[in-house]
Amino acid sequence: MGLVKYILRRLFTIFVSLIAVIIITYILMWIAPGEFFNIAQFQASAGKVATLTPEQLQVLIKGFEEKYGLNVPLWKQILNYLKDAFRFKFGPSFSNPNEPIEVQIARRFPVTLTLAILSMTLAVIVGIPLGIIAALKRNTWIDYISMFFSMIGSIIPAYTIGVIMVIIFSVYLRVLPTSGWETPKQMIMPVICVALGPMAVIARFMRSSLLDVLNQDYIRTAYSKGGTDRAVIIRHALRNSLIPIVTIIGPQLAFLFTGTVWIENLFRVPGLGQLFVNAASMRDYPLLVTSTFILSLSVMLMNLLVDIIYAFLDPRIKYE
Amino acid sequence: MAELLKVNNLRTYFYRNEGVVKAVDGISYKLDYGETLGIVGESGSGKTVSVLSLLGLIRRNGRVEGGEAIFDGKDLLKLSKEELREIRGKDISIIFQDPMTSLNPIMRIGIQIMEPLIWHRLLSDKDARDRAIELLRVVGIPEYKTRFLDYPFQFSGGMRQRVMIAMALACNPKLVIADEPTTALDVTIRAQILNLMHEMKEKLNMSIIFITHDITLAMNFCDTIIVMYAGKIVEYSSIEKFIKNPLHPYSQGLLNSTLDIEKKEGSLRPIPGNPPNLINPPEGCRFHPRCSYVQEICKEKEPELREIEEKHKVACHLVKGGNLNA
Amino acid sequence: MEVALKQQKRRASYWSAAWGRFKKNKMAVVGLIYIIIIIIVSIFTPWIAPYPYDEPHYAHTFEKPSAKFWWGTDDLGRCMFSRNLYAMRNALLIGFGSQIVVLIIGVIIGSIAGFRGGRVDTILMRITDIMYAFPTFLFNVILVTVMGRGLFTILVAVGVTGWAGMARLVRGMVMYLKHADFVEAARALGSKEGYIIRKYILPNMLGPIIVSLAFGIPNGIWIESGLALIGMGVRPPMPSWGNMIGAGIGYIMAFPHMVIFPVLTFALTLLAFTYVGDGLRDALNPRSEV
Numbered sequence: 001m002g003l004v005k006y007i008l009r010r011l012f013t014i015f016v017s018l019i020a021v022i023i024i025t026y027i028l029m030w031i032a033p034g035e036f037f038n039i040a041q042f043q044a045s046a047g048k049v050a051t052l053t054p055e056q057l058q059v060l061i062k063g064f065e066e067k068y069g070l071n072v073p074l075w076k077q078i079l080n081y082l083k084d085a086f087r088f089k090f091g092p093s094f095s096n097p098n099e100p101i102e103v104q105i106a107r108r109f110p111v112t113l114t115l116a117i118l119s120m121t122l123a124v125i126v127g128i129p130l131g132i133i134a135a136l137k138r139n140t141w142i143d144y145i146s147m148f149f150s151m152i153g154s155i156i157p158a159y160t161i162g163v164i165m166v167i168i169f170s171v172y173l174r175v176l177p178t179s180g181w182e183t184p185k186q187m188i189m190p191v192i193c194v195a196l197g198p199m200a201v202i203a204r205f206m207r208s209s210l211l212d213v214l215n216q217d218y219i220r221t222a223y224s225k226g227g228t229d230r231a232v233i234i235r236h237a238l239r240n241s242l243i244p245i246v247t248i249i250g251p252q253l254a255f256l257f258t259g260t261v262w263i264e265n266l267f268r269v270p271g272l273g274q275l276f277v278n279a280a281s282m283r284d285y286p287l288l289v290t291s292t293f294i295l296s297l298s299v300m301l302m303n304l305l306v307d308i309i310y311a312f313l314d315p316r317i318k319y320e
Numbered sequence: 321m322a323e324l325l326k327v328n329n330l331r332t333y334f335y336r337n338e339g340v341v342k343a344v345d346g347i348s349y350k351l352d353y354g355e356t357l358g359i360v361g362e363s364g365s366g367k368t369v370s371v372l373s374l375l376g377l378i379r380r381n382g383r384v385e386g387g388e389a390i391f392d393g394k395d396l397l398k399l400s401k402e403e404l405r406e407i408r409g410k411d412i413s414i415i416f417q418d419p420m421t422s423l424n425p426i427m428r429i430g431i432q433i434m435e436p437l438i439w440h441r442l443l444s445d446k447d448a449r450d451r452a453i454e455l456l457r458v459v460g461i462p463e464y465k466t467r468f469l470d471y472p473f474q475f476s477g478g479m480r481q482r483v484m485i486a487m488a489l490a491c492n493p494k495l496v497i498a499d500e501p502t503t504a505l506d507v508t509i510r511a512q513i514l515n516l517m518h519e520m521k522e523k524l525n526m527s528i529i530f531i532t533h534d535i536t537l538a539m540n541f542c543d544t545i546i547v548m549y550a551g552k553i554v555e556y557s558s559i560e561k562f563i564k565n566p567l568h569p570y571s572q573g574l575l576n577s578t579l580d581i582e583k584k585e586g587s588l589r590p591i592p593g594n595p596p597n598l599i600n601p602p603e604g605c606r607f608h609p610r611c612s613y614v615q616e617i618c619k620e621k622e623p624e625l626r627e628i629e630e631k632h633k634v635a636c637h638l639v640k641g642g643n644l645n646a
Numbered sequence: 647m648e649v650a651l652k653q654q655k656r657r658a659s660y661w662s663a664a665w666g667r668f669k670k671n672k673m674a675v676v677g678l679i680y681i682i683i684i685i686i687v688s689i690f691t692p693w694i695a696p697y698p699y700d701e702p703h704y705a706h707t708f709e710k711p712s713a714k715f716w717w718g719t720d721d722l723g724r725c726m727f728s729r730n731l732y733a734m735r736n737a738l739l740i741g742f743g744s745q746i747v748v749l750i751i752g753v754i755i756g757s758i759a760g761f762r763g764g765r766v767d768t769i770l771m772r773i774t775d776i777m778y779a780f781p782t783f784l785f786n787v788i789l790v791t792v793m794g795r796g797l798f799t800i801l802v803a804v805g806v807t808g809w810a811g812m813a814r815l816v817r818g819m820v821m822y823l824k825h826a827d828f829v830e831a832a833r834a835l836g837s838k839e840g841y842i843i844r845k846y847i848l849p850n851m852l853g854p855i856i857v858s859l860a861f862g863i864p865n866g867i868w869i870e871s872g873l874a875l876i877g878m879g880v881r882p883p884m885p886s887w888g889n890m891i892g893a894g895i896g897y898i899m900a901f902p903h904m905v906i907f908p909v910l911t912f913a914l915t916l917l918a919f920t921y922v923g924d925g926l927r928d929a930l931n932p933r934s935e936v
């Protein structure tokens with residue numbers, strides 16, 4: 001059937017997009033002022049990792065030059081990298097030459113994935129009922145209050161809400177820690193912060209989608225058959241109104257991963273977002289490309305997953 | 321014959337920013353067991369609203385302002401929400417105009433047909449299923465056993481309307497309301513659906529309210545006819561009397577504007593002008609701005625629906641002694 | 647000629663009707679007044695601010711709000727109020743500036759796709775689709791890493807990654823307007839393509855574009871402070887809301903005033919822009935009134 005073919009085609013698109021992302025990132029780094037491979041910077045960070053003799057340092061630098069083909073033309077470097085990337089063998093980073101990048105990623109990826117999945121789950125399981133209640137109680141104070149809060153949630157960025165939460169829960173109430181990612185207590189604030197934006201958007205969209213569906217002819221038909229409010233809303237309105245929701249979850253995923261970049265830095269959560277920001281601020285280019293690559297890949301794969309769910313919800317979808 | 325439904329002075333208004341839309345403004349009629357009543361009028365004359373009001377299905381910005389609708393001894397307009405729900409789909413069911421939008425697009429049609437049976441606790445799940453399959457056969461769906469599990473988008477317009485009819489018949493209702501059941505369909509399909517409705521009418525002996533804007537169709541199909549204009553009844557007659565002597569200028573206009581195959585082409589004459597704005601309807605007779613026989617009195621005084629002869633009522637100042645004296 | 651006059655009249659009444667609708671939305675009017683005030687304040691910031699943004703007062707570090715320092719001081723004893731004013735000024739510069747970049751790129755790409763159609767359209771829209779579902783913030787960071795942390799480079803970086811929505815919008819409208827009745831009429835009268843674009847198509851696209859820009863400005867402000875928060879914003883000592891929040895968070899337990907003020911002004915500004923955006927959308931797009 002069409003599903004397998006559809007997934008394969010989508011995977012191909014993802015593949016092409018990723019290549020584009022890598023090429024663009026590489027070119028940007030290449031045109032950046034200053035040397036691509038900054039020896040002073042490297043020495044500084046290498047010094048952190050281990051004390052090296054000048055000879056050992058030379059060996060390391062040689063190794064980098066060979067590994068990343070720093071002396072060959074740009075297109076060859078990119079090709080080299082692409083070969084590595086699709087085998088998930090990335091080699092060392094400038095800032096931490098003793099640990100291959102894939103090991104660093106492997107350590108941090110689960111953290112970010114957990115943060116993203118927990119947040120998305122929270123956003124969905126709170127946002128959807130909130131939107132439903134607002135729609136069913138439209139033009140009452142319940143509706144106004146929940147829509148006011150989702151307006152705030154969708155325009156005030158995650159990190160600002162994070163700061164406000166820290167002030168409330170850490171400074172004044174002293175119930176939650178300000179940083180870390182070991183205990184569930186430490187996870188509460190980061191997850192809520194990342195979730196709030198998508199939650200607010202989902203709630204607003206759910207409300208308008210359900211209102212729209214409730215105006216459809218087939219809802220009137222269901223009532224005309226003798227359905228109770230409950231039966232009509234649950235059996236006919238909800239499922240139809242959920243379908244468009246799935247389409248905004250895709251863009252929300254991009255939004256959500258941006259949120260994790262901020263929130264990981266704000267709450268010192270050792271995830272990919274933090275790795276990415278460290279790489280950028282230290283101009284550790286191999287690490288920067290790779291973390292961009294992995295983050296983009298995650299967003300695209302989750303998007304694909306969302307689209308597959310969409311197809312299951314809506315029988316009209318044929319994977320043309 | 322015994323009376324099934326008696327509507328008295330029904331009024332339904334909609335509240336909009338621009339003002340109050342008097343969509344249905346005081347209509348009265350009755351319907352016997354087994355009778356087929358046609359409601360005819362241009363689009364926007366209040367036909368749909370007049371029947372949806374009976375079942376409490378009008379949109380939130382609308383309200384039934386007054387009147388009564390005695391169905392089987394109970395006033396539908398005074399029933400509680402739950403009592404009314406028990407009547408919907410079981411005693412009175414509706415076939416809607418547009419089969420493209422009136423079926424839930426993501427629910428299997430078999431399930432949609434089963435719903436009224438289950439909601440009214442008439443049959444067990446399994447029996448409801450058998451009944452739904454049987455209904456699909458009755459309304460003429462080919463391969464009805466497998467199509468039971470199909471979705472609406474897998475059906476053509478005509479087939480969907482058959483599904484709507486099956487759904488309306490599911491609980492053997494006393495009254496079926498068909499709101500322009502063929503308007504949204506291709507011309508070639510219309511005759512088939514009408515034939516089906518004819519067949520059902522003969523077989524099942526139920527009462528029907530048949531809404532259409534096609535006056536000749538109503539004349540072929542119904543026992544009694546109501547002509548509505550701008551929320552009011554302008555003529556109300558048994559079909560024999562109406563065929564012999566349609567009296568209201570609006571009824572005559574409708575008749576002239578439909579294409580009669582036997583006559584020559586040139587005879588097609590649409591009524592000039594447009595239906596009025598129902599927020600500020602014209603003074604006097606609401607039809608007077610478009611009426612070619614208009615006189616002073618028509619602009620000042622609203623005509624009453626008067627009995628001209630037995631089973632024939634007209635609301636026009638100019639009808640006297642069984643004739644239109646213009 | 648007569649057609650053109652009629653068109654102009656229609657347009658004039660469209661704008662005045664839109665203004666009438668906008669005025670009815672109280673939150674939008676309040677937001678607009680707030681925005682006008684902060685724009686004026688931002689223009690005159692160097693004269694209004696009680697202290698230079700980078701002047702330290704080592705005898706007054708971490709002070710709570712007082713008559714001397716209205717919103718207190720930070721770790722170097724710099725006046726928080728003055729720094730906030732400069733942060734606001736930077737935010738507005740980036741918000742408006744980034745939208746100019748968005749407008750230029752979005753209109754060019756959108757109109758090419760819309761006018762050309764065919765393969766060009768398909769390719770451009772594919773790129774736009776990818777941009778739309780991509781965490782563009784990553785590219786913001788990379789661009790800033792590459793181009794440096796100046797106000798102007800940040801503004802360009804925000805614009806360069808944010809044009810996808812605008813391009814889609816413009817393309818859709820060009821496709822529609824290309825075949826709209828009054829455009830066909832002008833074409834039939836022998837008007838040149840360039841004249842049609844300037845006289846008919848652009849004015850009709852103005853409403854939706856303004857709405858999109860109105861929502862884009864807070865988004866730009868948002869991204870800038872997000873960049874600043876992770877140390878990729880304007881270079882200190884130049885203040886921005888993001889780096890003030892980022893710096894303040896370190897002292898949040900002891901000196902919450904260091905974050906409360908920037909967070910509040912920041913949030914208020916975003917809210918104001920969003921309310922104005924909502925008001926504009928409802929005013930310029932009467933359909934949504936229902």
Ligand SMILES: Nc1ncnc2c1ncn2[C@@H]1O[C@H](COP(=O)(O)OP(=O)(O)O)[C@@H](O)[C@H]1O
Nearest residue numbers: 334341343362363364365366367368369379598
């Ligand atoms: N929800 C509503 N809000 C406002 N006006 C309505 C609404 N529904 C129907 N109307 C108005 O009521 C009048 C009668 O409508 P309707 O009964 O649908 O006409 P018909 O079925 O005869 O074509 C129309 O003028 C229509 O504009």
Ligand SMILES: [Mg+2]
Nearest residue numbers: 367368499500
């Ligand atoms: Mg109707």
